[in-house]
Amino acid sequence: DTEVTQTPKHLVMGMTNKKSLKCEQHMGHRAMYWYKQKAKKPPELMFVYSYEKLSINESVPSRFSPECPNSSLLNLHLHALQPEDSALYLCASSPQPATNEKLFFGSGTQLSVL
Amino acid sequence: SQQGEEDPQALSIQEGENATMNCSYKTSINNLQWYRQNSGRGLVHLILIRSNEREKHSGRLRVTLDTSKKSSSLLITASRAADTASYFCATQPTGTASKLTFGTGTRLQVTL
Structure with missing residues (x-):
């Protein structure tokens, strides 16, 4: 299995809602990532988990809360988002955190905040 | 913050x-x-492509790297309509393990 699976594919939420994005991989990768991508822009790194521990937080607002329950799962909890948070949220994994030599991406969750 | 800039922003070829x-x-x-x-x-x-390599090939792809100019190029030969996509370079700066940063991207359109 060489896939990174993200659910849901699309999400519409209000500014007072609480929702979660989910990401799963069964490749035995020990690094997992959240990226945010606005339309026609490059992906921007949000968080990195190395061996299930948060290793990088790119100064992301606290309304985004990542969680890595185990080596296969990565969640992104969303609360009190703003319309400008609407974007494609991409999860990725890689075999080794230190080398970072090839990221496997999921298809993303297209998030709309109303 | 983005590390790389790509050129051109958009490219249309046959x-x-x-x-x-x-x-x-x-x-x-x-x-x-x-x-x-x-x-x-x-x-x-x-x-x-690693920092100590200058050129690499994979199928119809050829990548070059010039670390003295801090630049790279991607060549796609004999393009096909299915190559239509956005292409991003991504760099891992020295001393920043796990931090892969993407360039601005090139949108390639291949027409029949």
């Missing part, structure tokens, strides 16, 4: 022609990677 995209970056790197993204989808890794 099937069978070659496509060349360039990437410039700012700091010393461990490696440089190229990814492809179809519209609204995830990114797919194409090729990686």
Whole structure:
């Protein structure tokens, strides 16, 4: 299995809602990532988990809360988002955190905040 | 913050022609990677070139790296309509393990 699976594919939420994005991989990768991508822009790194521990937080607002329950799962909890948070949220994994030599991406969750 | 800038921003060619995209970056790197993204989808890794390599090939792809100029190029030969996508370079700056930063991207359109 060489896939990174993200659910849901699309999400519409209000500014007072609480929702979660989910990401799963069964490749035995020990690094997992959240990226945010606005339309026609490059992906921007949000968080990195190395061996299930948060290793990088790119100064992301606290309304985004990542969680890595185990080596296969990565969640992104969303609360009190703003319309400008609407974007494609991409999860990725890689075999080794230190080398970072090839990221496997999921298809993303297209998030709309109303 | 983005590390790389790509040129051109958009490229339109006919099937069978070659496509060349360039990437410039700012700091010393461990490696440089190229990814492809179809519209609204995830990114797919194409090729990686290490800082001590100058050229690499994979199928119809040829990548060059000039660390003295902090630049790289991706050549796609004999392009096909299915190559239509956005292409991003990504760099891992030296001393920043796990931090892969993407360039601005080139949107390639291949017409029949």
